[in-house]
Amino acid sequence: MKKRVAVLRGDGIGKEVTDAAISVLEAIGRRFHHEFEWVYGLLGGEAIDTVGQPLPDETIRICEESDAIILGAVGGPKWDNHPSHLRPEKGLLQIRKHFELSVNLRPVQAFKSLLSVSPLKEEVAEGVDMMIVRELTGGLYFGEPSFHDNDKAVDTLVYGRDEIERVVVHAFELAKQRRNKVTSVDKANVLESSKLWRKIVEEVAARYPEVEYDHMLVDAAAMKLITYPSAFDVIVTENMFGDILSDEASVITGSLGMLPSASLRVDGFGLYEPIHGSAPDIAGKNIANPIGAILSTAMMLRSSFSMLEEANTLETAVKNVLEAGFCTSEFKNIGRQILSTTEMTEKIISEIER
Amino acid sequence: MKKRVAVLRGDGIGKEVTDAAISVLEAIGRRFHHEFEWVYGLLGGEAIDTVGQPLPDETIRICEESDAIILGAVGGPKWDNHPSHLRPEKGLLQIRKHFELSVNLRPVQAFKSLLSVSPLKEEVAEGVDMMIVRELTGGLYFGEPSFHDNDKAVDTLVYGRDEIERVVVHAFELAKQRRNKVTSVDKANVLESSKLWRKIVEEVAARYPEVEYDHMLVDAAAMKLITYPSAFDVIVTENMFGDILSDEASVITGSLGMLPSASLRVDGFGLYEPIHGSAPDIAGKNIANPIGAILSTAMMLRSSFSMLEEANTLETAVKNVLEAGFCTSEFKNIGRQILSTTEMTEKIISEIER
Numbered sequence A, B: 001m002k003k004r005v006a007v008l009r010g011d012g013i014g015k016e017v018t019d020a021a022i023s024v025l026e027a028i029g030r031r032f033h034h035e036f037e038w039v040y041g042l043l044g045g046e047a048i049d050t051v052g053q054p055l056p057d058e059t060i061r062i063c064e065e066s067d068a069i070i071l072g073a074v075g076g077p078k079w080d081n082h083p084s085h086l087r088p089e090k091g092l093l094q095i096r097k098h099f100e101l102s103v104n105l106r107p108v109q110a111f112k113s114l115l116s117v118s119p120l121k122e123e124v125a126e127g128v129d130m131m132i133v134r135e136l137t138g139g140l141y142f143g144e145p146s147f148h149d150n151d152k153a154v155d156t157l158v159y160g161r162d163e164i165e166r167v168v169v170h171a172f173e174l175a176k177q178r179r180n181k182v183t184s185v186d187k188a189n190v191l192e193s194s195k196l197w198r199k200i201v202e203e204v205a206a207r208y209p210e211v212e213y214d215h216m217l218v219d220a221a222a223m224k225l226i227t228y229p230s231a232f233d234v235i236v237t238e239n240m241f242g243d244i245l246s247d248e249a250s251v252i253t254g255s256l257g258m259l260p261s262a263s264l265r266v267d268g269f270g271l272y273e274p275i276h277g278s279a280p281d282i283a284g285k286n287i288a289n290p291i292g293a294i295l296s297t298a299m300m301l302r303s304s305f306s307m308l309e310e311a312n313t314l315e316t317a318v319k320n321v322l323e324a325g326f327c328t329s330e331f332k333n334i335g336r337q338i339l340s341t342t343e344m345t346e347k348i349i350s351e352i353e354r
């Protein structure tokens, strides 16, 4: 197959980890006879410096003409005091909105060889393998009216049936490819929006009799993510709850730099990025962990290109390298062999080429 | 001093743990020459069975004529299928609303002798000693419009300046009695209500130059509660964020049955209750942990009665008993001596009488 991919490396370590991901995808392409065309676009701080806006029109055009987008990370102290429309993060929000990326996927997986770095006891973190499915373009962060003056403030949480249904369906479809279990998180004992959410989950669930499901209140979910995280398979929830819970879940394995994400449009087009930031303090030192970016491209292979074997091969390669005792510099002092960004990338490529 | 206390034992283990707390308060009364008058009222399931409503008028009257309220826990499977206005929990919501209990305090403290039961690594949980201050009567759970039909749902997050200011002031006052540090949690990069919240925090902070403070986004706070919980002193936040974060925080020490709470009116009147539920499965067996209820009354001594030495004495007594190796039945298999509810109560009383 031939696929055209927009590459937005962004700022800081975004560049290095994206380069790493591309090298790995080239290896996948060689092994499975696919041809990837990389089309580079500016985003974030560098875009502000170069063309005066965080998401240039040229970048939008490049993305529109591509089959998927891979993104590194944006931001840095240089732009921290810019007005909000000239902040690197604004580019991220704009691109999600422009392409209607309404379903956010945040997998969290514990690697057995790295349990010692989890803040949780090893026996609690062991076996964690969950997929958080977050609604990304609706709810409290977008509803109107939304304003504040000196004495009063209002935000509005609005959801339409379609917005809820598409993300819930996505979660049930994903569960079929995993362990057939969906936990829907809401606050249906208090919120009207959660009552509609729960009703739609019931309707969708009826169409998936093979998938087990339950409802959990958001505060109970915040507890269970710590006490018994391995019990979760797919979690589906609305935007704000997903924002909080996906970040909470991201730290339970202790390896933030490993975690990928996907933001999808209903037709399967998507943007893929590691969840870590641009880490300007370690940028350019060839020590950043490229695995979050690399695993993000595995999500792209699976979700946007339906290349399942290719995605599995890539994920297995990463897993094998980690289980063999290699890791990057953030895991020093746990008795494992530390590799640079490029060395780690090469190791993963060797695994793919084996 | 003479104090009149409304006692709402509620359902299940609510009764046993409240009885335990009263015995302990009697011991405090003897040692410090205070006289407590206990006035019992019905609440929750038992109230539904007896007078047909979860919060009887007679109970409201008893509370109005008292200096503070102590509460056990409400609910049980017997009432789970009742219509929502006849659910035991409804009585709790009604009492908070009736008495305008707008400031919720949720302390979380790790006991060194029980670090092994935390889901976190011992070195992560060690030293945790935080106070979460949650706004309890405003925000998304109460704003209008709030409705849903088959296709659309709306909830509204509204805050007025006064609602925010009183809880923020409370947090800064508490910090002065603790380690002089306030972390205000919001989502000011997205929500208008959080922008007003942050503005008011800045204004209040200016009046407390001796108190260090910072702002943290709610998703970052959800992460840090797991990765570095001992860094927090006082956390102050709005209702929904507080709902989620206080429950998340409650599990980090692994000893839910130990945790007290207070819900306060601006004038200092308050309701004190353990955070655990009515646990009908273990009710009446004399095995429930009374410490959550007992520590709640220490909060009453401090917050409603300004009996600081008395509160400290009670808390020290609990701590000494725990550090001496005693605990209740939920901590079996960690090599400590298991006491019944009444034995634990007696131990704590002996410490107070020493």
Ligand SMILES: [Mg+2]
Pocket: A243, A244, A247, B219
């Ligand atoms: Mg977030």
Ligand SMILES: [Mg+2]
Pocket: A219, B243, B244, B247
């Ligand atoms: Mg809660």
